[in-house]
Amino acid sequence: MQMIINGKRTDSSDGKTMNVYNPATNQVIDTVPVATKEDVDYAVDCAVAGQKIWGSVPLYKRGPIVEKYVELVKAHKEELARMESEEVGKTIPEAANEINNVIAFFTGFLEKAKHEYEESYPVGMEPNTEERMQIVIREPVGVIACIIPYNFPVSLFTHKVAPALVAGNSVVVKPASDCPRTLIRLCELLVEAGFPDGTVNIVTGKGSEVGAWLVGNGKLGSVSLTGSTAVGAKIAALAGQNITPVTLELGGNDPFIVCDDADVDMAVHEAVLGRLVNAGQICVASKRFIIHNSVKEEFISKLVEKVSAYVIGDPSDPKTQMGCLINEEAAKKVDRQVKRCVDQGARLLYGGERNGAFYTPTVLVDVTKEMDIMRDEEVFGPVFPIIGFDTVEEAIEIANNTMYGLSSGVCSRDIGKAIKIARRIEAGTVVINGGGRLRSREMPFGGRKKSGIGAEGVSCTLREVTAPKNIILKNILK
Ligand code: NAD
Numbered sequence: 001m002q003m004i005i006n007g008k009r010t011d012s013s014d015g016k017t018m019n020v021y022n023p024a025t026n027q028v029i030d031t032v033p034v035a036t037k038e039d040v041d042y043a044v045d046c047a048v049a050g051q052k053i054w055g056s057v058p059l060y061k062r063g064p065i066v067e068k069y070v071e072l073v074k075a076h077k078e079e080l081a082r083m084e085s086e087e088v089g090k091t092i093p094e095a096a097n098e099i100n101n102v103i104a105f106f107t108g109f110l111e112k113a114k115h116e117y118e119e120s121y122p123v124g125m126e127p128n129t130e131e132r133m134q135i136v137i138r139e140p141v142g143v144i145a146c147i148i149p150y151n152f153p154v155s156l157f158t159h160k161v162a163p164a165l166v167a168g169n170s171v172v173v174k175p176a177s178d179c180p181r182t183l184i185r186l187c188e189l190l191v192e193a194g195f196p197d198g199t200v201n202i203v204t205g206k207g208s209e210v211g212a213w214l215v216g217n218g219k220l221g222s223v224s225l226t227g228s229t230a231v232g233a234k235i236a237a238l239a240g241q242n243i244t245p246v247t248l249e250l251g252g253n254d255p256f257i258v259c260d261d262a263d264v265d266m267a268v269h270e271a272v273l274g275r276l277v278n279a280g281q282i283c284v285a286s287k288r289f290i291i292h293n294s295v296k297e298e299f300i301s302k303l304v305e306k307v308s309a310y311v312i313g314d315p316s317d318p319k320t321q322m323g324c325l326i327n328e329e330a331a332k333k334v335d336r337q338v339k340r341c342v343d344q345g346a347r348l349l350y351g352g353e354r355n356g357a358f359y360t361p362t363v364l365v366d367v368t369k370e371m372d373i374m375r376d377e378e379v380f381g382p383v384f385p386i387i388g389f390d391t392v393e394e395a396i397e398i399a400n401n402t403m404y405g406l407s408s409g410v411c412s413r414d415i416g417k418a419i420k421i422a423r424r425i426e427a428g429t430v431v432i433n434g435g436g437r438l439r440s441r442e443m444p445f446g447g448r449k450k451s452g453i454g455a456e457g458v459s460c461t462l463r464e465v466t467a468p469k470n471i472i473l474k475n476i477l478k
Contacts, residue, residue: 001032044217047172047198048170055169084179102157116462142169177205218242250406251283252283253375256435274409275437282437291387303386361382362381374387428445
């Protein structure tokens with residue numbers, strides 16, 4: 001496939017390409033260009049020009065273009081879901097769910113934009129101000145660099161691109177190098193829907209080069225990254241050189257607390273649901289299982305029973321419940337993390353087997369709070385490290401003993417107790433009687449501590465992609 005720059009399919013200026021693989025078979029499925037710095041700078045220049053046109057199109061004229069895009073995505077839903085499954089290794093229903101998000105977010109942000117009323121502020125708070133009126137309008141920030149990770153490429157693309165475009169910005173998208181094809185196709189459909197030339201651009205290549213050139217370009221209005229904390233720190237430093245604002249949705253090591261009075265069957269169901277979707281490659285997967293000692297053995301035996309019955313295999317087979325990881329290197333990394341945890345004293349109770357990019361669900365017991373896996377080590381795979389606790393204080397201490405603060409879960413039949421725990425957990429989201437893997441489309445989703453800056457969701461992103469401008473009408477009421 002080719003990049004899209006200025007509304008046209010484009011190769012890189014030096015003709016270089018890179019392979020895209022199907023991680024389940026390790027077969028090459030396509031090639032995409034490796035953009036040069038000149039290509040990236042050109043894409044930003046086109047986006048600057050495109051934004052000037054698109055930003056002056058009134059919302060009532062933007063609406064039909066957005067609606068046409070939604071119809072095109074509906075018409076290509078199966079093709080897009082198959083494409084995503086093939087390059088990411090997730091099952092077709094998981095991929096189809098992401099395509100549904102594109103439809104829902106473009107529709108949702110368009111509707112929300114119609115109700116973003118402008119504000120008028122009171123005057124007369126200071127002497128001699130009665131003769132004026134002051135209003136605040138919001139304007140698009142300009143060109144938004146949208147940098148996307150591999151794990152939910154389509155959902156995270158739409159979280160960024162839908163509000164950016166609806167609000168009158170232009171975008172330069174940088175997909176993850178493992179899975180650029182579905183996002184290129186989604187950008188082709190944006191062009192087909194009628195977004196003006198330059199409004200939608202997508203550049204491909206390595207993050208450390210193409211991504212860094214993009215973030216370092218001084219003509220951006222903002223950068224929106226979803227990715228790891230390490231890359232977030234690099235991007236924040238680079239963007240800071242040009243005072244470019246950043247929204248960062250980063251990593252997590254989310255706690256899942258099961259109290260002594262919890263419904264253990266429900267807790268096990270939620271644990272599995274939160275950890276095995278997308279083979280555990282989810283920022284908000286429950287990643288640390290903090291279980292009251294009185295129910296720990298019951299939780300562990302029911303968990304092992306459930307995960308051992310899980311159907312793992314070819315992502316395109318409808319019977320498959322869990323596909324593979326994004327590539328063999330990612331599976332090897334998970335394996336190394338599991339082995340290190342065992343070296344630190346944990347016991348491997350179930351799983352721990354790798355086959356290419358596939359990794360079995362894995363249960364680790366006898367985990368202690370000093371181990372890396374219970375603190376700052378994010379494991380992006382289907383691994384359940386389990387630690388016991390006796391008091392609520394102890395559970396909260398373990399839960400907060402991490403640099404991350406993305407999401408979390410608390411299970412208890414006593415809702416008052418669960419809410420008290422929720423208020424003390426240092427995270428952007430706490431799910432009561434469920435795992436933290438719950439990101440509704442509307443809510444302001446974001447992380448605390450090193451899990452990010454800013455929030456995304458239909459309720460709030462339009463404000464992140466626009467900037468206020470005060471217009472003061474002076475000397476008019478004399
Ligand atoms: P990553 O940080 O390696 O890459 C993310 C994107 O950044 C990719 O497009 C990559 O090419 C690009 N990139 C890499 N280095 C760059 C640089 N120096 N400058 C500019 N761009 C650069 O993340 P990943 O491995 O693709 O995804 C997994 C990570 O993302 C996990 O840590 C996960 O928790 C996190 N994540 C967070 C959320 C959230 O909403 N908080 C959601 C999904 C994933």
